[in-house]
Amino acid sequence: MNQKQKDIFSDLYRKYASYLYGVCLRYTKDKEDAEDVMQEGFIKIYNALEAFRGDANIKTWMQKIMVNTAINFYRHKKVIDFQSIEKSDVYWLKSDNEDVFSTLTAEELLNLMHDLPDGYRLVFNLYAIEGYKHREIAEMLNINEGTSKSQYSKARKMLQELAEVKLGIKEINVAL
Amino acid sequence: MENTFKQKFENFEPEVPQKLFNQVLDAVEKQTQSSRPKSTNAVLWLAVSIVAFVAVIATIYWPTKTDVKHPVTENKTSITKEPINVPKTESLTTEDQARRKNEQKSIEIPTGNSSAKNNDKAIDLNQKLASSEQEEINNSVSLAEEISGVKFQIIGQRFVCDANKAELKLSKIVEGTWSSYPTVDFKTTKDNGIIAKVKNPCKVLFTYQTRTAQDTFTVFFVKSANLTYTLVNEDCGEENGSITFATKPNRQLKSENTYILNNNTIEHLIPNRFNFRFSDQYQCSYMLDVEMPEDNLDGTINTQAMEYRSGFPIYFDLSSSSKNFDCIWNFGDGEQQYGLTTEHVYKEPGEYKVQLQLIKANCNNTIEKLIVIEEAKPKLPNVFTPNNDGKNDVYQVSVPENAKTFEAFVMDLKGHLIYKWEDPKQGWDGRGLDGGDVPEGAYLVVLRGKDSTNHVFEYKSLIELIR
Secondary structure, eight states: OOHHHHHHHHHHHHHHHHHHHHHHHHHSSSHHHHHHHHHHHHHHHHHHGGGOOTTSOHHHHHHHHHHHHHHHHHHHHTOOOOSOOOOTTHHHHSOOOTHHHHTOOHHHHHHHHTTSOHHHHHHHIIIIISOOOHHHHHHHHTOOHHHHHHHHHHHHHHHHHHHHHHTTSSOSSOOO | OHHHHHHHHHTOOOOOOTHHHHHHHHHHHHHHHHHSOOOHHHHHHHHHHHHHHHHHHHHHHHHHHTTOOOTTTTTEEEOOSOOSSOOOOTTSOHHHHHHHHHHHHHOEEESOOSSHHHHHHHHHHHHHHHHHSTTHHHHTOOOOEEETTEEEOEEEOSEEESOSEEEEEESSOOOEEEEEESOOEEEEOTTSOEEEEOSSSEEEEEEEEESSOEEEEEEEEEOOOEEEEEEEOTTSSSSOEEEEEEEESOOOOEESSSOOOBTTEEEEEOSEEEEEEEEOTTOOEEEEEEEEOOOOOOOEEEEEESOOBTTSEEEEEEEOSOOOSEEEEEOSSSOEEESSSEEEEOSSOEEEEEEEEEEETTEEEEEEEEEEEBOOOOBOOSEEOOSSSSSSOSBOOBOOTTOSEEEEEEEOTTSOEEEEEOOTTOOBOSBOTTSSBOOSEEEEEEEEEEOTTOOEEEEEEEEEEOO
16 A cells, blocks of 8 residues: 555544444344454445546445445355344234334434344345335345335344334333 | 335444454465465565554544453453451361352352342353352261250251241351351341341352351242243144243253153153243242144134225234234235234235145145225215205215325216315315305216325216205
């Protein structure tokens, strides 16, 4: 790395690290994983810097690299479980209550997302936040479009359930 | 809705751990070095620049850093003091002493107890209890001491689940003093026993000491675990379902009824309703009522609507024997919805094949229903009797609920404008714009407007006015 490269790289890091770390946190289950993905992603960003087209938005470009890194991270760990985690009463008793989400801050939502199974979180991120279509997600993750849809809907329901539990509507543990 | 999620994170810039920058830089450096021979100068320069950069970063981030909370250390106090009340006597074995030393190290008690965060801490502690004390459970059974003919024994319940009180008694009343480690509140009862109270899950060692002997008794105050389960009915069929139980914090479950647990899983279940009873190693018991449903992924689609016309909401639901699956509705016009019941507004008239995909684990099935949507057409009566008899005195039309714009004209057959109105709720009472009754005869009514999808409608109808 020469001085110029280093300057550019450091500059990019200083400017976008915070935002990109937020992206990493969304895709991972905890801070350690987020840091791993971040490191991996920045290596990729460094390697691809020369190939970067000046006309594209660098923030978006970096975010895309981070997202792909996160997907690969879980794929390599072979922990993506797209099987349903059935909890028979969760998915159909409740109507979708959007109010639960509207009051949440990003931190609170993030906190709930960390409790999602990896597969749910991945699809939820890609669909609800990154704005990919289910067809595109299916291609990216090599799954069925239907799986992507159902994972997304389950993720929503589970988040809602988690939100209610964590907002104190329900108690998880019997108080001592 | 999805936009809201997106917006939430648009400006989400959490604080990055400071060490991360160096890690990243190191990693990049390492990688470039492996492809290029390094020069010592460069390394030296690098070291200097890293230090300089860290300094810069540190000054940038330092002021905000001061009020950052450290979630790991917050709210916890470690007990490092010597136990105050544990009497030091010869009768303590070295093993006992070693154990107490461990206790001092491992027991941490959260200081707060109201918020969810603290609740988590309690679970942490609980987990700690579960993992670190497990081996000790069996050998912490207390032994009666017999010295100088004084024989007594402490009797009580060793595991206290979800309660904060423990009662200990002496098998024989002998004068002596109670103490505990860690120190907890306790009250001596009439018969020289104690009732001890704690606030948090913990392990407490109670000691009763007489002039010549002492006996100890360990009580575990534990929280019941949070029991969850996963249901799998893999065949999409009728038997061989399995239920896997999980607890948080991790507990070893023993089934109290006849089911055999293997790795917390009960296998070969047929669709049925089951009542499971468990206990864990702390003798906390759990009950769970679980239904292993038949995966009957079938049913019929029901529809309901005021009008099967474009612009009107059509309500969909499903009749089926089981509802234990996910539903994806395809309305045949490219739109999609999830859920057992849903509604949809068709923008254009036509024939649509509504498909409902029922999904459960590896199984899925699609059922269909054909639905015909007609053009959004208002109802135009063709006879009108404005004679103040209370019947049909006002000429009204029904328009699509979602009409965005609306106007209605009445013209005589020569094309003169007789009356007009723009509020769909209003109508024509048989008077002209000048307020006088118009003569009997035939008139032309014209309605025009746009529905919410900007679909333009225009209808004309000849009506007969009879007084």
